[in-house]
Amino acid sequence: MNALLTDLYELNMAASYLRRGMTGTATFSLFVRSLPPARGFLVAAGVESCLDLVTDLRFDDDDIRYLRDMQGFEARDLEAFRRLRFTGDVWAIPEGRIALAGEPILEVTGPLPEAQLVETLFLNQVTFETTIASKAARCVIAAGDRDVVDFSFRRTQGIEAGIDVARVSSMVGFAATSNVEAARRFGLVAAGTMAHSYVEAFADEAAAFRAFAQDFPGRATFLVDTYDTITGIKRAIAIIKELGLSGRLGIRIDSGDLVALSKRGRRILDQAGLRDVRIFVSGGLDETSIDQLVHGGAVVDAFGVGTRMGVSADHPYLDTAYKLVSYEGGPVMKLSRGKVTAPGRKQVFRRTRPFADLVGLYDEQVPAGTERLLEPMMIGGSRRGAREPIGETRARFKADLDRLPTGARSVSSPRPPVARSTAALRQLTQETRRRLAGLGFG
Amino acid sequence: MNALLTDLYELNMAASYLRRGMTGTATFSLFVRSLPPARGFLVAAGVESCLDLVTDLRFDDDDIRYLRDMQGFEARDLEAFRRLRFTGDVWAIPEGRIALAGEPILEVTGPLPEAQLVETLFLNQVTFETTIASKAARCVIAAGDRDVVDFSFRRTQGIEAGIDVARVSSMVGFAATSNVEAARRFGLVAAGTMAHSYVEAFADEAAAFRAFAQDFPGRATFLVDTYDTITGIKRAIAIIKELGLSGRLGIRIDSGDLVALSKRGRRILDQAGLRDVRIFVSGGLDETSIDQLVHGGAVVDAFGVGTRMGVSADHPYLDTAYKLVSYEGGPVMKLSRGKVTAPGRKQVFRRTRPFADLVGLYDEQVPAGTERLLEPMMIGGSRRGAREPIGETRARFKADLDRLPTGARSVSSPRPPVARSTAALRQLTQETRRRLAGLGFG
Numbered sequence: 001m002n003a004l005l006t007d008l009y010e011l012n013m014a015a016s017y018l019r020r021g022m023t024g025t026a027t028f029s030l031f032v033r034s035l036p037p038a039r040g041f042l043v044a045a046g047v048e049s050c051l052d053l054v055t056d057l058r059f060d061d062d063d064i065r066y067l068r069d070m071q072g073f074e075a076r077d078l079e080a081f082r083r084l085r086f087t088g089d090v091w092a093i094p095e096g097r098i099a100l101a102g103e104p105i106l107e108v109t110g111p112l113p114e115a116q117l118v119e120t121l122f123l124n125q126v127t128f129e130t131t132i133a134s135k136a137a138r139c140v141i142a143a144g145d146r147d148v149v150d151f152s153f154r155r156t157q158g159i160e161a162g163i164d165v166a167r168v169s170s171m172v173g174f175a176a177t178s179n180v181e182a183a184r185r186f187g188l189v190a191a192g193t194m195a196h197s198y199v200e201a202f203a204d205e206a207a208a209f210r211a212f213a214q215d216f217p218g219r220a221t222f223l224v225d226t227y228d229t230i231t232g233i234k235r236a237i238a239i240i241k242e243l244g245l246s247g248r249l250g251i252r253i254d255s256g257d258l259v260a261l262s263k264r265g266r267r268i269l270d271q272a273g274l275r276d277v278r279i280f281v282s283g284g285l286d287e288t289s290i291d292q293l294v295h296g297g298a299v300v301d302a303f304g305v306g307t308r309m310g311v312s313a314d315h316p317y318l319d320t321a322y323k324l325v326s327y328e329g330g331p332v333m334k335l336s337r338g339k340v341t342a343p344g345r346k347q348v349f350r351r352t353r354p355f356a357d358l359v360g361l362y363d364e365q366v367p368a369g370t371e372r373l374l375e376p377m378m379i380g381g382s383r384r385g386a387r388e389p390i391g392e393t394r395a396r397f398k399a400d401l402d403r404l405p406t407g408a409r410s411v412s413s414p415r416p417p418v419a420r421s422t423a424a425l426r427q428l429t430q431e432t433r434r435r436l437a438g439l440g441f442g
Numbered sequence: 443m444n445a446l447l448t449d450l451y452e453l454n455m456a457a458s459y460l461r462r463g464m465t466g467t468a469t470f471s472l473f474v475r476s477l478p479p480a481r482g483f484l485v486a487a488g489v490e491s492c493l494d495l496v497t498d499l500r501f502d503d504d505d506i507r508y509l510r511d512m513q514g515f516e517a518r519d520l521e522a523f524r525r526l527r528f529t530g531d532v533w534a535i536p537e538g539r540i541a542l543a544g545e546p547i548l549e550v551t552g553p554l555p556e557a558q559l560v561e562t563l564f565l566n567q568v569t570f571e572t573t574i575a576s577k578a579a580r581c582v583i584a585a586g587d588r589d590v591v592d593f594s595f596r597r598t599q600g601i602e603a604g605i606d607v608a609r610v611s612s613m614v615g616f617a618a619t620s621n622v623e624a625a626r627r628f629g630l631v632a633a634g635t636m637a638h639s640y641v642e643a644f645a646d647e648a649a650a651f652r653a654f655a656q657d658f659p660g661r662a663t664f665l666v667d668t669y670d671t672i673t674g675i676k677r678a679i680a681i682i683k684e685l686g687l688s689g690r691l692g693i694r695i696d697s698g699d700l701v702a703l704s705k706r707g708r709r710i711l712d713q714a715g716l717r718d719v720r721i722f723v724s725g726g727l728d729e730t731s732i733d734q735l736v737h738g739g740a741v742v743d744a745f746g747v748g749t750r751m752g753v754s755a756d757h758p759y760l761d762t763a764y765k766l767v768s769y770e771g772g773p774v775m776k777l778s779r780g781k782v783t784a785p786g787r788k789q790v791f792r793r794t795r796p797f798a799d800l801v802g803l804y805d806e807q808v809p810a811g812t813e814r815l816l817e818p819m820m821i822g823g824s825r826r827g828a829r830e831p832i833g834e835t836r837a838r839f840k841a842d843l844d845r846l847p848t849g850a851r852s853v854s855s856p857r858p859p860v861a862r863s864t865a866a867l868r869q870l871t872q873e874t875r876r877r878l879a880g881l882g883f884g
Contacts, residue, residue, distance in 0.1 A: 005622075006623075007595055008622050008633060008634025011622065012636065013639075013640045015657065016653060026643070123597065124598060128597075128600050154449065158600060161570075179448075180446040180449070180453065181444060181446040181447045190450045190512075195455060197455075197470070198558075201464065201766060201769050215454075216454060216458075317753050317755060323638075324642050
């Protein structure tokens with residue numbers, strides 16, 4: 001990883017720490033302060049990307065030259081940067097697990113300059129991937145037992161974002177993606193049909209459908225709404241019969257009253273004896289419109305979900321923080337108005353029946369009937385185990401989702417469970433507050 | 443460019459076209475259908491990235507193998523893909539120019555399969571960069587003659603997005619970025635101070651300020667709100683005096699009542715004879731809060747703008763479309779409800795005084811007193827000229843902004859100018875509609 005992929009202030013602080021020999025052990029806690037209104041839970045993600053990036057964190061010769069010539073760092077800073085590697089520990093909630101606001105998704109413990117330097121990238125990766133995973137999970141919930149397919153690549157915030165959205169949405173149960181490169185890279189199912197332009201490039205709709213069916217006889221999905229949707233459905237049926245098609249066939253409706261059109265489409269297809277031809281709908285969908293379609297009685301086999309999931313359109317970020325909670329063995333906390341951070345290195349304890357999370361101290365005894373959520377992912381700069389296959393992450397998410405209270409899963413008005421603190425954490429918070437007040441910081 | 447960075451349906455359609463020899467010349471038009479409520483104009487961006495990507499569009503051996511083994515394409519498709527290069531023309535509105543809804547930002551003209559294949563990436567790049575440029579421009583307008591600095595890297599949608607946000611925000615007048623890699627890559631000014639964790643890592647605030655000032659004596663900006671903001675400002679003043687600092691000095695306030703604190707901070711600094719020490723504010727800012735701060739009388743030299751600009755939080759995408767408008771010399775249009783696209787290859791004509799845009803046909807006579815917005819960027823697959831320095835793009839944006847009606851520039855309730863059609867385009871649209879109706883598509 002290129003160590004210049006960071007904010008300038010991280011380099012300023014790291015240089016200052018290194019000059020002063022302030023390389024004592026620090027713990028930073030990365031968490032989401034509060035949830036957006038339309039979220040009942042988070043799905044932890046981005047941790048694996050952090051581990052990938054930090055494994056080969058280093059300043060190469062070009063980086064050093066740039067910092068010398070253009071940013072004015074001194075020789076002693078540059079020499080320290082040149083030698084710097086990440087030698088710390090990373091504990092994190094494994095990807096795909098459900099998490100709540102206020103509990104650490106990831107903690108970094110290591111020499112202060114190193115733990116500081118990774119702030120920007122760790123925040124970037126965990127914020128983005130957790131934002132998308134949490135949004136995509138709601139789409140999967142809304143769709144119930146119907147398939148959901150990622151169609152977002154054309155409007156994600158860049159190419160890399162599109163690749164990551166395909167991976168992350170797959171982690172929470174998306175059945176396929178339109179993104180071919182992502183499908184190849186992560187072994188996902190690629191899905192795709194035709195665009196309106198395809199239909200328009202032929203003399204008429206029937207010619208377009210016939211051509212497509214001839215070219216992809218076993219996997220033709222006909223986009224039926226370029227001109228008139230019902231006419232389009234009938235034309236698709238005529239072509240299926242004319243060519244005697246079978247296999248994975250479908251129609252796709254991308255506009256109009258999707259409840260009415262899908263019902264009528266199903267009826268027409270069934271009357272034609274084409275019960276196996278699937279109905280695919282798309283067009284500006286998100287979890288709310290999927291929920292409305294399902295409750296409105298739409299007869300749909302699969303939803304194509306694009307932009308609104310791929311950028312998490314209603315809330316395209318999370319209110320994440322990366323806070324120093326411990327330095328040289330002592331707890332640290334910030335007191336500015338409304339942004340109090342609990343001090344100390346932490347652990348999250350989860351009871352599954354009934355569902356309840358407790359945020360406590362790293363080294364306190366595990367409360368009876370709970371499991372630890374934060375696991376060691378990197379120790380002394382060495383990663384423990386490789387990135388797991390997506391299927392395992394998906395299974396982990398599924399298991400967590402099954403145990404989540406119904407209220408948290410609600411699409412229309414989610415009620416997020418609240419993480420509480422253990423007695424030990426509450427006591428440390430009080431003591432630290434009192435100590436800071438005594439120093440005149442109250 | 444890796445040709446698998448696309449949606450599967452582009453490959454399906456391209457294969458189908460290639461099999462049938464449907465390689466006639468097509469024109470696709472990329473435009474924004476309508477503006478979000480809080481936008482009065484667009485800033486064209488992303489075109490240069492499209493040109494970079496398409497210049498070396500190709501399927502390598504691994505791509506071909508994947509399409510054969512995992513996606514079931516036939517030998518004849520694979521052979522055609524292997525030979526495929528982009529040989530078309532790209533006309534576009536130059537980056538940094540102001541654009542409106544409904545007018546093409548970019549048009550691709552070339553053999554149908556090639557022009558189809560680039561859809562996903564062209565939409566991705568133009569949507570993302572235009573979204574950010576248009577949002578960032580509003581922050582610059584709101585700040586007036588005060589500096590605006592990009593602080594978004596920690597919460598952009600991925601690393602690549604963060605790099606692009608730094609570049610695009612600089613195009614519309616951001617003074618600096620916190621993103622070191624972006625600063626290096628594009629020759630931007632890098633800016634950065636300290637985090638709250640820096641203050642907390644020392645025994646007390648004064649020790650932290652002293653250390654930072656010793657390390658960066660000529661460019662120290664003190665973050666004053668870790669404990670109590672006014673106390674922090676007084677401590678910063680004491681350290682500046684104690685060490686006799688001079689140069690680019692500042693204080694940063696990241697929380698609280700920024701109007702009141704900045705006013706009081708300015709007064710305290712001035713009373714201490716530190717009129718040159720700048721006041722920097724940050725913390726969840728966007729164009730709306732900047733506008734409120736400015737109108738509320740905040741005394742601020744520079745705004746640090748992060749997440750809300752970096753993901754365009756109120757509207758993180760634009761309603762872009764990439765539509766076939768002409769094939770083999772004939773106009774094409776789609777009639778589905780509410781999504782009519784005007785047919786034919788186009789040009790946009792701009793009158794600057796008073797400001798008015800006309801969307802017309804590519805080859806019609808330039809209306810008197812107007813200039814053409816769409817320029818040839820790539821002809822026959824060859825790029826015309828290299829990517830220009832950011833300074834030129836910035837100057838172009840500035841010139842356009844100066845001529846934009848006040849209503850369009852309004853931060854609180856923008857009134858976007860509406861692009862009208864020329865008589866020739868209206869006539870072609872009517873004729874095409876009549877022809878489609880005659881074919882039974884009405």
